[in-house]
Amino acid sequence: MSQLSYQDYPKEPVVLDNLSVKFMKQARFVPLELTNNTLSIAIADPGDVYTIEALKFSYGFDIRAREGRSEDITEAIERLYGIGSQSIETIIEEAGKDIYEISADGEEDVDHLRDLASEAPIIRLVNRLILNAVEVKASDIHFEPFEDEFKVRYRIDGVLNDVESPPSRLQAAIISRVKIMSKLDIAERRLPQDGRIKLKIADREIDFRVSTVPTVFGESLVMRILDRDTLVLDLGQLGFPREILSQYEELIIQPYGMILVTGPTGSGKTSTLYTTLAKINAPENKIITLEDPVEYQLRGVNQIQVNAKIGMTFAGGLRAIVRQDPDIILVGEIRDRETAEIAIQSALTGHLLFSTLHTNDAAGAITRLLDMGVENFLLSSTLLGILAQRLVRVICPVCKTQVTPDEKLLRSMNLQPGEADGIRFFSGQGCEECRHTGFKGRTAIFEYLPVDEDIRREIIACSSTEKIKKVAFEKGLITLRQDGWRKVKVGVTTISEVLRVTLEI
Numbered sequence: 001m002s003q004l005s006y007q008d009y010p011k012e013p014v015v016l017d018n019l020s021v022k023f024m025k026q027a028r029f030v031p032l033e034l035t036n037n038t039l040s041i042a043i044a045d046p047g048d049v050y051t052i053e054a055l056k057f058s059y060g061f062d063i064r065a066r067e068g069r070s071e072d073i074t075e076a077i078e079r080l081y082g083i084g085s086q087s088i089e090t091i092i093e094e095a096g097k098d099i100y101e102i103s104a105d106g107e108e109d110v111d112h113l114r115d116l117a118s119e120a121p122i123i124r125l126v127n128r129l130i131l132n133a134v135e136v137k138a139s140d141i142h143f144e145p146f147e148d149e150f151k152v153r154y155r156i157d158g159v160l161n162d163v164e165s166p167p168s169r170l171q172a173a174i175i176s177r178v179k180i181m182s183k184l185d186i187a188e189r190r191l192p193q194d195g196r197i198k199l200k201i202a203d204r205e206i207d208f209r210v211s212t213v214p215t216v217f218g219e220s221l222v223m224r225i226l227d228r229d230t231l232v233l234d235l236g237q238l239g240f241p242r243e244i245l246s247q248y249e250e251l252i253i254q255p256y257g258m259i260l261v262t263g264p265t266g267s268g269k270t271s272t273l274y275t276t277l278a279k280i281n282a283p284e285n286k287i288i289t290l291e292d293p294v295e296y297q298l299r300g301v302n303q304i305q306v307n308a309k310i311g312m313t314f315a316g317g318l319r320a321i322v323r324q325d326p327d328i329i330l331v332g333e334i335r336d337r338e339t340a341e342i343a344i345q346s347a348l349t350g351h352l353l354f355s356t357l358h359t360n361d362a363a364g365a366i367t368r369l370l371d372m373g374v375e376n377f378l379l380s381s382t383l384l385g386i387l388a389q390r391l392v393r394v395i396c397p398v399c400k401t402q403v404t405p406d407e408k409l410l411r412s413m414n415l416q417p418g419e420a421d422g423i424r425f426f427s428g429q430g431c432e433e434c435r436h437t438g439f440k441g442r443t444a445i446f447e448y449l450p451v452d453e454d455i456r457r458e459i460i461a462c463s464s465t466e467k468i469k470k471v472a473f474e475k476g477l478i479t480l481r482q483d484g485w486r487k488v489k490v491g492v493t494t495i496s497e498v499l500r501v502t503l504e505i
Helices: 021-027 049-059 070-081 088-098 110-117 120-135 168-181 242-251 269-280 314-322 337-348 362-372 376-382 407-412 453-460 465-474 480-489 495-502
Strands: 029-035 038-043 062-067 140-145 150-156 159-162 193-201 204-215 218-226 257-262 287-291 302-305 328-331 352-357 383-395 400-403 425-428 439-450
Touching: 021 029, 021 070, 029 070, 038 049, 038 070, 049 062, 070 120, 120 140, 120 150, 120 168, 120 193, 120 218, 140 168, 150 168, 168 193, 168 204, 168 218, 242 383, 242 439, 257 269, 257 337, 257 362, 269 287, 269 328, 269 352, 269 383, 287 314, 314 328, 314 337, 328 337, 337 352, 337 362, 337 376, 352 362, 362 376, 362 383, 362 439, 362 453, 362 465, 376 383, 376 453, 383 425, 383 480, 383 495, 407 495, 439 480, 439 495, 453 465, 480 495
Parallel strands: 038 062, 257 352, 257 383, 287 302, 287 328, 328 352
Antiparallel strands: 029 038, 140 150, 140 218, 150 159, 193 204, 204 218, 383 439, 400 425
C-alpha cells in the first residue's frame, strides 16, 4: 500500500478515551478513522508491533496500520489534538464572552490592558493564529486595524491572503498580547517598536521578528516568521539554471573581489547569500556578516546586527570588521556612498565581499554604484559578478492542468515568432493542498552578469545601463524574463507569474 499524502488525514479528530498526545508523538501515529470495530491509523513505522498491540489491548479494536510521513503525522497531531485543535471561530466566540471593547487610542489603564491580554481565550487565539501561519508556511502575519474592522492576513508564497479575522473589539487585547510576548512596551502606542519572539512549535524553535507602527485606527503589527527549517541551504535547489549555477559556483571561490545580488525586497536575496555562505563555509575561512537584522543563525559564521540608534551603521560596522581578519564578508545592503567605498576598499585588500542592492536588473547595479559616487576605476577592479533574481510561485502539483495561454500574455513576453509553438502550458486549478490558489511553494529566476574585460571597459567609460545591457546581450546574457520563460516551458510556473515579477524590467 502506498504512503499516505497529507490530504488523507481527517479534518476532525477521532475521539478515543484516554488517548495520550504524548504517546501519539512518541510512537509517531495518529488515528484516521474508526469503522466497524476497525481503527485505521497513520504510523511512521508500520512494523512497530508494540504500538499496534498496545492500541489493540487498550481499545479492543482491530488495527489497520498505514504508512505516513513522520512530519505529516506530527502536523496532524498538532492540528487535531494539540493547541491547534480549537478552531479560530470557537476561540473568538469564547473571547467575545469575556472581553469587552477597548478603544484603540484611548488612555486605558495599562495594568487592565495587560490583564486582558493575559486572558486564556486571547492567549489561545494568538497561539492559534501563529500556529496556523506556521502550518501554511506563511512568511509574515499582518494585524491591521481599520475603521470598521480588524484584519489578519498571512503572506504565503509572497502574496497576502485574508484569514478568519477577530472582531475589532479584541484588537487592543490581541496587539497587547503579541507585544507582551515580544517584550515591547504595551503602554507606548504612539511610536514604532521592534522586538523578537522565540517559540517552540512542533519540536522546532522558530523566531519571529515583530514590528509595530501607529496608524489612524490603532497599532498595526507585523510578525515576520523566521523558520530555519524552511531555509534551503543548497544552491542546486534554489532554481539556478545549470549554466548559471556552474558560473556562480566558480565565482564564489575567488580569493577576493566583490559579488552583488540584486532585486527588490522579498526576492530571495538573503536566502541566496546564506546558501552561498553555507557552501563556502570551511574551517580555513573566517566569515563575518553585517546584517539588518540577522534573520537566521548560521553555524560557524560570525554574525553582527546593525543598530543605527547607537551608531552601529553598515559603514561603521564594516570598518571594524576589516580589523577582525576575515576572509569573507557579507554586508547586508549597500545603501550609501560611504558603505560602498569601504566595501570596495575591503574587496581590494584581499577580502571576498558579498552584498545586495535594490536594483531591477544586474546591469543596473553598476550604474547605481557609479551614481552613488564610487570611482569607476575602483569598481572595475573589484567587481566580479552580479546576480539579479526574483521569486515566482510554483504550480501546485496536485491540481496542475494543461491550459491554453491567453494570447495577450504571450505577446507581453516579447517572444520570437514561433517560439511558443508546440509548448504545453500548465496552470493550477486550485485545491485544498494549495488553499485554492493554484500554487504551492516558490522558486527563483536568475540573471547573471559576469564582469569580464568588455564589461570592465564599460564601467571605466561610465556607460549607461542600456549600453552595459547591450554588451552583455551580445555575450549571451539570459535575462530574468528569459529564465522565467524557460521555467514556463518545463511546466514549473505560469506566464502571468513571470510577468508579475518582471513587469518593471
